[in-house]
Amino acid sequence: xxxxxxxxxxxxxxxxxxxxxxxxxxxxxxxxxxxxxxxxxxxxxxxxxxxxxxxxxxxxxxxxxxxxxxxxxxxxxxxxxxxxxxxxxxxxxxxxxxxxxxxxxxxxxxxxxxxxxxxxxxxxxxxxxxxxxxxxxxxxxxxxxxxxxxxxxxxxxxxxxxxxxxxxxxxxxxxxxxxxxxxxxxxxxxxxxxxxxxxxxxxxxxxxxxxxxxxxxxxxxxxxxxxxxxxxxxxxxxxxxxxxxxxxxxxxxx
Amino acid sequence: xxxxxxxxxxxxxxxxxxxxxxxxxxxxxxxxxxxxxxxxxxxxxxxxxxxxxxxxxxxxxxxxxxxxxxxxxxxxxxxxxxxxxxxxxxxxxxxxxxxxxxxxxxxxxxxxxxxxxxxxxxxxxxxxxxxxxxxxxxxxxxxxxxxxxxxxxxxxxxxxxxxxxxxxxxxxxxxxxxxxxxxxxxxxxxxxxxxxxxxxxxxxxxxxxxxxxxxxxxxxxxxxxxxxxxxxxxxxxxxxxxxxxxxxxxxxxxxxxxxxxxxxxxxxxxxxxxxxxxxxxxxxxxxxxxxxxxxxxxxxxxxxxxxxxxxxxxxxxxxxxxxxxxxxxxx
Amino acid sequence: xxxxxxxxxxxxxxxxxxxxxxxxxxxxxxxxxxxxxxxxxxxxxxxxxxxxxxxxxxxxxxxxxxxxxxxxxxxxxxxxxxxxxxxxxxxxxxxxxxxxxxxxxxxxxxxxxxxxxxxxxxxxxxxxxxxxxxxxxxxxxxxxxxxxxxxxxxxxxxxxxxxxxxxxxxxxxxxxxxxxxxxxxxxxxxxxxxxxxxxxxxxxxxxxxxxxxxxxxxxxxxxxxxxxxxxxxxxxxxxxxxxxxxxxxxxxxxxxxxxxxxxxxxxxxxxxxxxxxxxxxxxxxxxxxxxxxxxxxxxxxxxxx
Numbered sequence: 062x063x064x065x066x067x068x069x070x071x072x073x074x075x076x077x078x079x080x081x082x083x084x085x086x087x088x089x090x091x092x093x094x095x096x097x098x099x100x101x102x103x104x105x106x107x108x109x110x111x112x113x114x115x116x117x118x119x120x121x122x123x124x125x126x127x128x129x130x131x132x133x134x135x136x137x138x139x140x141x142x143x144x145x146x147x148x149x150x151x152x153x154x155x156x157x158x159x160x161x162x163x164x165x166x167x168x169x170x171x172x173x174x175x176x177x178x179x180x181x182x183x184x185x186x187x188x189x190x191x192x193x194x195x196x197x198x199x200x201x202x203x204x205x206x207x208x209x210x211x212x213x214x215x216x217x218x219x220x221x222x223x224x225x226x227x228x229x230x231x232x233x234x235x236x237x238x239x240x241x242x243x244x245x246x247x248x249x250x251x252x253x254x255x256x257x258x259x260x261x262x263x264x265x266x267x268x269x270x271x272x273x274x275x276x277x278x279x280x281x282x283x284x285x286x287x288x289x290x291x292x293x294x295x296x297x298x299x300x301x302x303x304x305x306x307x308x309x310x311x312x313x314x315x
Numbered sequence: 316x317x318x319x320x321x322x323x324x325x326x327x328x329x330x331x332x333x334x335x336x337x338x339x340x341x342x343x344x345x346x347x348x349x350x351x352x353x354x355x356x357x358x359x360x361x362x363x364x365x366x367x368x369x370x371x372x373x374x375x376x377x378x379x380x381x382x383x384x385x386x387x388x389x390x391x392x393x394x395x396x397x398x399x400x401x402x403x404x405x406x407x408x409x410x411x412x413x414x415x416x417x418x419x420x421x422x423x424x425x426x427x428x429x430x431x432x433x434x435x436x437x438x439x440x441x442x443x444x445x446x447x448x449x450x451x452x453x454x455x456x457x458x459x460x461x462x463x464x465x466x467x468x469x470x471x472x473x474x475x476x477x478x479x480x481x482x483x484x485x486x487x488x489x490x491x492x493x494x495x496x497x498x499x500x501x502x503x504x505x506x507x508x509x510x511x512x513x514x515x516x517x518x519x520x521x522x523x524x525x526x527x528x529x530x531x532x533x534x535x536x537x538x539x540x541x542x543x544x545x546x547x548x549x550x551x552x553x554x555x556x557x558x559x560x561x562x563x564x565x566x567x568x569x570x571x572x573x574x575x576x577x578x579x580x581x582x583x584x585x586x587x588x589x590x591x592x593x594x595x596x597x598x599x600x601x602x603x604x605x606x607x608x609x610x611x612x613x614x615x616x617x618x619x620x621x622x623x624x625x626x627x628x629x630x631x632x633x634x635x636x637x638x639x640x641x642x643x644x645x646x
Numbered sequence: 647x648x649x650x651x652x653x654x655x656x657x658x659x660x661x662x663x664x665x666x667x668x669x670x671x672x673x674x675x676x677x678x679x680x681x682x683x684x685x686x687x688x689x690x691x692x693x694x695x696x697x698x699x700x701x702x703x704x705x706x707x708x709x710x711x712x713x714x715x716x717x718x719x720x721x722x723x724x725x726x727x728x729x730x731x732x733x734x735x736x737x738x739x740x741x742x743x744x745x746x747x748x749x750x751x752x753x754x755x756x757x758x759x760x761x762x763x764x765x766x767x768x769x770x771x772x773x774x775x776x777x778x779x780x781x782x783x784x785x786x787x788x789x790x791x792x793x794x795x796x797x798x799x800x801x802x803x804x805x806x807x808x809x810x811x812x813x814x815x816x817x818x819x820x821x822x823x824x825x826x827x828x829x830x831x832x833x834x835x836x837x838x839x840x841x842x843x844x845x846x847x848x849x850x851x852x853x854x855x856x857x858x859x860x861x862x863x864x865x866x867x868x869x870x871x872x873x874x875x876x877x878x879x880x881x882x883x884x885x886x887x888x889x890x891x892x893x894x895x896x897x898x899x900x901x902x903x904x905x906x907x908x909x910x911x912x913x914x915x916x917x918x919x920x921x922x923x924x925x926x927x928x929x930x931x932x933x934x935x936x937x938x939x940x941x942x943x944x945x946x947x948x949x950x951x
Contacts, residue, residue, distance in 0.1 A: 586738070
């Protein structure tokens with residue numbers, strides 16, 4: 062019986078007086094599509110930051126594929142196969158869309174201490190980049206500078222960059238943020254294709270998408286997991302209902 | 316669209332004025348032609364000082380090209396780059412004084428010591444960014460400035476005269492001003508070509524990516540510190556070569572060469588010519604030195620004009636390009 | 647030992663001076679996010695003002711006071727005319743623009759006062775040395791500097807912590823937009839803050855004038871030390887600037903005084919003689935390097951922006 066791909070144990074993080082992560086413990090088996098939901102300020106982005114390596118926890122450990130990665134810096138985790146998309150688009154605005162993805166491919170093609178040959182005509186980099194661009198449906202934007210693309214195209218590019226390195230674990234932070242209905246549908250199609258092929262941790266507010274795609278859902282409130290399980294179970298969980306619907310229902314201490 | 320300039324940040328950067336591309340190419344072409352013809356002009360008219368002046372332009376341009384590599388393409392604003400001019404120069408001067416006149420020894424030493432210093436300073440300074448980085452590079456340059464002032468044996472504050480230029484056996488006689496001019500010209504062109512290849516290579520894209528969005532570069536797996544450090548070292552080494560040339564040119568080296576205002580001059584040259592463009596630093600160096608020379612002939616107080624000019628450039632001209640890239644905040 | 651105490655006091659005095667400069671720099675940076683290379687020029691102007699006014703009025707104290715006022719005025723004028731056009735720009739533009747101002751002021755001073763430099767003689771009472779502990783004589787004037795600067799530091803602390811203006815300054819440092827949204831006249835606030843920084847720098851220059859020659863370019867060297875202080879103390883933090891300034895002042899003074907002798911113990915006379923003066927000036931940079939390795943954000947980093 063294989064270990065879960067991602068094992069989070071007792072992960073805690075405080076910022077001054079604010080508890081952003083409170084002893085989070087969670088196992089995610091390989092291939093699972095796992096969604097994390099919760100009201101605003103619940104600490105979801107902090108969780109991604111902790112898993113990606115940008116934020117150092119005060120307590121707890123993170124294990125990836127059996128190894129303890131708690132102390133590993135961001136770029137090392139990427140090399141292990143953990144990719145992440147950003148809630149607020151974080152791209153290379155002065156490069157073309159294709160360049161953006163090619164940079165991600167390049168990172169995983171050995172070291173970059175190559176000083177002479179033109180990297181933009183290097184098929185080893187361009188071919189996988191074009192493939193990733195096609196996968197998210199951005200072919201017509203490939204040669205366009207990123208700061209000229211629309212918000213929806215930015216969000217798609219975010220995913221393409223994360224996918225370019227052929228990761229084993231994908232951390233998606235609200236990929237559909239700010240998208241219109243058509244773009245959202247496109248994004249759902251992409252996510253559906255990825256499901257099962259890659260292990261995914263998805264943070265999203267769009268409940269329809271979450272309940273349609275997720276194998277399991279974790280609910281985070283004030284940094285603490287209040288529920289974790291299959292979508293149907295989570296939907297029925299009284300603690301979850303109270304967290305989302307407030308004291309109006311149930312009253313008292315729930 | 317012209318091939319070499321197209322792949323540089325240059326054409327990508329000029330958002331509004333795509334039309335800048337044509338004038339820029341024209342200006343570059345004209346400048347290079349002028350530079351190539353200077354010795355002929357000097358020889359014909361007997362105005363040797365013109366050749367001497369432009370030799371200095373070539374050497375400073377080499378320094379500016381090296382600074383542009385880290386500043387324009389790498390986004391690392393180093394306010395201590397003149398230190399490498401000094402280190403390269405002192406390598407030549409000190410070796411010459413100790414009896415080692417061979418350029419085959421002096422110049423590699425100049426480059427190597429500069430690279431080492433850049434390695435040390437870079438390893439420490441690149442742990443910071445933004446304003447801290449600027450201040451720290453400034454401080455380290457000033458440190459080496461004070462160290463050289465304290466070196467009494469090599470002239471200290473008064474400087475060190477270099478009686479014989481670097482000897483290269485029968486290969487080339489640097490005492491011949493025209494040969495020296497063309498050597499500097501050739502080295503400058505070679506440096507620009509080197510930078511051109513560098514910035515489009517995997518290494519160059521990594522550097523430019525780090526400038527564009529360091530956080531994302533880390534997230535996709537680049538150990539950006541490593542690449543920035545190597546870039547910093549390359550720039551330092553290149554500027555060390557410029558220092559060796561400068562020492563030969565003036566037959567003299569002094570700590571004043573490393574004063575932080577000289578580092579400021581280099582930054583001005585890069586910015587004037589256009590950050591992150593291949594020939595920009597050459598244009599900038601020529602413009603700045605011509606401006607400086609012209610103003611000092613015009614008035615006894617040239618900085619009264621030069622100072623405000625720099626301020627105006629900062630406010631109206633290049634802020635636009637940098638600001639465009641980094642999302643300028645309106646205060 | 648007595649020599650050591652004297653050097654320590656000199657170190658503290660230098661530290662106080664650096665604090666005045668660093669406080670102004672860090673205030674301006676913390677609130678307006680502006681790197682000001684011309685800060686040293688304001689220090690230089692303060693010294694020239696003091697020397698000039700003292701010569702006109704015949705009184706040292708009046709000269710210094712007038713210099714303070716003139717520096718405040720000059721700072722505010724500079725802010726309105728030039729500095730405010732740089733707000734919101736990236737730091738490279740600040741560097742370029744204020745570098746231009748630095749060159750301009752050096753030339754302006756040369757135009758108005760000539761290239762020779764000036765001196766500011768002290769009134770006779772301050773020329774004496776006073777016995778502060780048995781056996782240790784210390785110049786009165788240097789004590790005056792230390793005490794005066796401490797007084798200014800205290801005033802600054804009170805002003806920033808307890809007055810309405812100070813509250814605005816602190817608020818502006820952590821959230822510029824909010825303060826603006828509250829209806830405060832941001833423009834005026836910035837002008838006042840910059841003027842305050844200029845006054846501090848000018849005061850430092852005026853106080854230092856009798857000890858060093860008043861000359862063109864005197865601001866540059868001390869400015870770099872002030873930068874080192876800010877890096878060590880943490881940008882935006884006045885408390886950090888105070889602590890770091892004392893540390894830097896002490897280390898630099900003691901380094902210069904004792905390092906050459908210490909080197910003589912380990913190296914040959916020739917080597918020590920050659921390296922001594924060179925290395926002694928390096929001590930603060932080595933400190934800065936150490937801070938960068940172990941605590942790159944400084945000793946007392948202010949709230950990050």
